[in-house]
Amino acid sequence: MSTRESVKGDLDVVVVGAGFAGLYALHRLRGLGFSTTVLDGASDVGGTWYWNRYPGARCDIESIDYSYSFDPELQREWQWSERYATQPEILRYLGHVADRYDLRRDIRFSTRVTSAAWDGGAARWRIRTDRGDDLRCRFYVMATGCLSLPKTPDIPGVERFRGETYYTGRWPHHDVDFSGKRVAVIGTGSSGIQCIPIIAQQAAALTVFQRTPNFSRPAHNGPVPAAKKAAFDADPAAYREAARWSRAGVPMNYSEVRALQVSEAERLAAYEAAYASGDLLALNAAYADVGTDPEANETVCEFLRGKIRAIVRDPATAEALCPKDHFYGTKRPCIDTNYYETFNLPHVRLIDLRRDPIRTITERGIDTAAESLAFDVIVFATGFDAMTGAIVAVDVRGRDGARLAAKWADGPRTYLGLMTTGFPNFFTITGPGSPSVLSNMVVSIEQHVDWVSDCLVHMRAERLDVIEPTPAAEAAWVQHVDDCAQITLFPRASSWYMGANVPGKPRVFLPYVGGVDRYRKACDEVVRRGYLGFAFDGPGGARCNDGVVVRLQLDVAMLLERLESLGLPAIETMSVADARAFSRALAAGRPPGPAVGETVDGLLPGAAGPLAYRCYRPASPGPHPIVAYFHGGGWVLGAHDSDDPFCRDLCVRSDAIVVSVDYRHAPEDRFPAAADDGFAAVEWIAANADRLGGEPGALAVCGWSAGGNIAAVVCQRARHAGRPGIVGQVLVNPVTDCDFTRESYLHNADGYFLTTALMRWFWDHYADPADRTHPKASPLRATDLAGLPPALVVTAEFDPLRDEGAAYAEAMAAAGVEVQHLPCRGQIHTSVVSVDVILSAAGARAEIGAALRRFFANARPAERRRAGSR
Numbered sequence: 001m002s003t004r005e006s007v008k009g010d011l012d013v014v015v016v017g018a019g020f021a022g023l024y025a026l027h028r029l030r031g032l033g034f035s036t037t038v039l040d041g042a043s044d045v046g047g048t049w050y051w052n053r054y055p056g057a058r059c060d061i062e063s064i065d066y067s068y069s070f071d072p073e074l075q076r077e078w079q080w081s082e083r084y085a086t087q088p089e090i091l092r093y094l095g096h097v098a099d100r101y102d103l104r105r106d107i108r109f110s111t112r113v114t115s116a117a118w119d120g121g122a123a124r125w126r127i128r129t130d131r132g133d134d135l136r137c138r139f140y141v142m143a144t145g146c147l148s149l150p151k152t153p154d155i156p157g158v159e160r161f162r163g164e165t166y167y168t169g170r171w172p173h174h175d176v177d178f179s180g181k182r183v184a185v186i187g188t189g190s191s192g193i194q195c196i197p198i199i200a201q202q203a204a205a206l207t208v209f210q211r212t213p214n215f216s217r218p219a220h221n222g223p224v225p226a227a228k229k230a231a232f233d234a235d236p237a238a239y240r241e242a243a244r245w246s247r248a249g250v251p252m253n254y255s256e257v258r259a260l261q262v263s264e265a266e267r268l269a270a271y272e273a274a275y276a277s278g279d280l281l282a283l284n285a286a287y288a289d290v291g292t293d294p295e296a297n298e299t300v301c302e303f304l305r306g307k308i309r310a311i312v313r314d315p316a317t318a319e320a321l322c323p324k325d326h327f328y329g330t331k332r333p334c335i336d337t338n339y340y341e342t343f344n345l346p347h348v349r350l351i352d353l354r355r356d357p358i359r360t361i362t363e364r365g366i367d368t369a370a371e372s373l374a375f376d377v378i379v380f381a382t383g384f385d386a387m388t389g390a391i392v393a394v395d396v397r398g399r400d401g402a403r404l405a406a407k408w409a410d411g412p413r414t415y416l417g418l419m420t421t422g423f424p425n426f427f428t429i430t431g432p433g434s435p436s437v438l439s440n441m442v443v444s445i446e447q448h449v450d451w452v453s454d455c456l457v458h459m460r461a462e463r464l465d466v467i468e469p470t471p472a473a474e475a476a477w478v479q480h481v482d483d484c485a486q487i488t489l490f491p492r493a494s495s496w497y498m499g500a501n502v503p504g505k506p507r508v509f510l511p512y513v514g515g516v517d518r519y520r521k522a523c524d525e526v527v528r529r530g531y532l533g534f535a536f537d538g539p540g541g542a543r544c545n546d547g548v549v550v551r552l553q554l555d556v557a558m559l560l561e562r563l564e565s566l567g568l569p570a571i572e573t574m575s576v577a578d579a580r581a582f583s584r585a586l587a588a589g590r591p592p593g594p595a596v597g598e599t600v601d602g603l604l605p606g607a608a609g610p611l612a613y614r615c616y617r618p619a620s621p622g623p624h625p626i627v628a629y630f631h632g633g634g635w636v637l638g639a640h641d642s643d644d645p646f647c648r649d650l651c652v653r654s655d656a657i658v659v660s661v662d663y664r665h666a667p668e669d670r671f672p673a674a675a676d677d678g679f680a681a682v683e684w685i686a687a688n689a690d691r692l693g694g695e696p697g698a699l700a701v702c703g704w705s706a707g708g709n710i711a712a713v714v715c716q717r718a719r720h721a722g723r724p725g726i727v728g729q730v731l732v733n734p735v736t737d738c739d740f741t742r743e744s745y746l747h748n749a750d751g752y753f754l755t756t757a758l759m760r761w762f763w764d765h766y767a768d769p770a771d772r773t774h775p776k777a778s779p780l781r782a783t784d785l786a787g788l789p790p791a792l793v794v795t796a797e798f799d800p801l802r803d804e805g806a807a808y809a810e811a812m813a814a815a816g817v818e819v820q821h822l823p824c825r826g827q828i829h830t831s832v833v834s835v836d837v838i839l840s841a842a843g844a845r846a847e848i849g850a851a852l853r854r855f856f857a858n859a860r861p862a863e864r865r866r867a868g869s870r
């Protein structure tokens, strides 16, 4: 480390880190007139590419993409020599950037920041370093990297080894010669997979210690592919813009087809093409559900295992190299050059630590449970304390001396991955809660640096000194980040994305999985709406613009965007016949829902003639309780089989027979035909429970939308008539009233699939205005709701019917009915019934199944008998 005087100073901005992020931050901020100093523990620029000098280190996002876009001149003058550049080339690039923009003069190298404390009185951060520096700044930016703090290997005896030890993430600057040596490599993540084939070329003997096998496939590295270069050169600006608005920061087409929708031959051909492409993202892009559906993902896993088995000659080694404990993509997948082939070399050996764990490292080597091995060199490729490690390694103190590490003890809490409440004027570049490691990091870095720079310019213009996110905005973002993760397979893996590689680290999914494009849109919207979710203070005045930027669930937003892009006509503009054909066509393409034991179609007597029904029986042995189900469709559309996937889901989750009954539709048969049919059907089902394979007396009703209306009305009529006995009712987004003035009708009038205009169309077809207030049409208007069966009422936040559903739940509860109201955050009218489409509603579907089971379990046997005898 060079010697230098410790420095004091008062700056606009202190940036920690001189990698891709810190360099660009310095360039931008300085260019905007902010006095800026960068501090880095390294002796030169480069960050990741300064520290990771191990043999074989290179990027796995193509270099054309993995490079700055902020200056067209820079783009023009720098040509990459390879498709995936090596560490030395990337480091040269960053050195070139530092020189080109004269950045080094404002960077203090070999300087580690140890603490940062907010002084509220002075509205300054006070930064201290291991060089005795004491800096004050208005804004503190941590560009400390997501993968910059190597994890200390949790292996006993590490310090005892007398041979050479190397850490891939802290590789020395001198050449390391493995010739003639016995080398151990511990770890088979990205770094291990890159260095193992190269070390094997030199070493006399190489032993690889593997805890978790990873999915890897050939990178097919070489010169920059001509097609890629042509696409870029044709219009670099357009290419970069496409990257900024892509899912992962690389222009790429993602399939909208589900993996199991196509034949095995077609699927394998798609996987072969992705495999041959050498593109890290290609397998994920091959089918829409690779990241969300276990069965779809397993087809990728098995394809890749087949490749490993075909390459590695020793079957036991091949099997040990085949990942079986995680879904493809839920741990960072790798691309390699001759990784699996390396295990065919006679001097290379794999030790599977799951079978033969390391007991200890000794002076001369490594003792496993089974043997004692001698080595000259041990290479630790054991990964990083990712995303939060480098941030909380600094003692960061916010308002009132609060410690960041304490605030994040149960997982990081940020707004947009950019800021955290209680720590004013503190920014993280690619912080947790942003796309970061799930994206091409350079694209994400540039976006964050630009956002922060623009924010500082805004504050300067508005004479504002202090910025901080509001607690509500932060809480909602944390929730959104988690909601998004939960619909994917990511949380099921013990990965560093989940903090699982570091003992004691909370298991929280750290990055934002919603995509670079969607994330950028949210950040832009925050600004457009006057820095929504932020509070400011300063001579320009104090202001707080509290609010939540993303409220729809990710999959709901994607579905709505897709529907909008199709430019479908509004149903209420169609004839009834066309509307029915249209809704049948929409339903035709949806996933089928889970398998049930069997389905049987039949006819039952309605109030004015036979009604079709479909009976879904569980695979488990009967007799089962029965759920009488009424489909949605505004009394106009649909049939006994139109909610087929949802009925299957209900059947499986409740382990009950589901009898989905048709009813007469409007406008052919107007009010009260549907309600009368509903009641007649339930009476018939109760009387014929035996015939249906059901348990007499164990009868519940369920309905969605207009079907929820019928289910509610049926319960009221059954109570009034004293028959049949109904042990519970599940009303999913039910129509309960004809009043269009409730807030949810006004706020959700348009844009969420079910519109206010469509609801008017439905009502107009179903009932005359004079009839609509009748409790058989508007069950909320019944004078007495006491004595109704226990109920679960499900409502969706973005549904015109939300408030009337909630009002019905409230009214029943007020009348002494046992009611559970399940408001579904970020959902729309169709979410719950969209099985295997809206995955974020799976929790609500599980609650419905649980409620039905509870209704049946709670129904007292005597009551059941009584009900059964009717």
Ligand SMILES: Cc1cc2nc3c(=O)[nH]c(=O)nc-3n(C[C@H](O)[C@H](O)[C@H](O)COP(=O)(O)OP(=O)(O)OC[C@H]3O[C@@H](n4cnc5c(N)ncnc54)[C@H](O)[C@@H]3O)c2cc1C
Pocket (backbone or CB within 6 Å): 016, 017, 018, 019, 020, 021, 022, 039, 040, 041, 042, 046, 047, 048, 049, 050, 052, 057, 058, 059, 060, 061, 066, 111, 112, 113, 114, 143, 144, 145, 146, 147, 148, 191, 390, 393, 394, 429, 430, 439, 440, 441, 442, 445
């Ligand atoms: C081997 C490897 C390959 C990768 N390949 C890719 C790829 O192909 N594509 C991709 O998108 N991403 C890749 N990444 C991720 C990579 O980290 C980012 O792409 C990018 O380099 C991060 O830049 P950064 O400036 O944010 O952080 P870094 O490059 O990590 O720089 C952070 C700097 O902060 C300094 N620092 C941290 N704490 C302190 C402190 N307290 N005081 C002083 N200095 C501090 C560190 O010394 C470091 O120099 C790879 C990572 C690794 C490890």
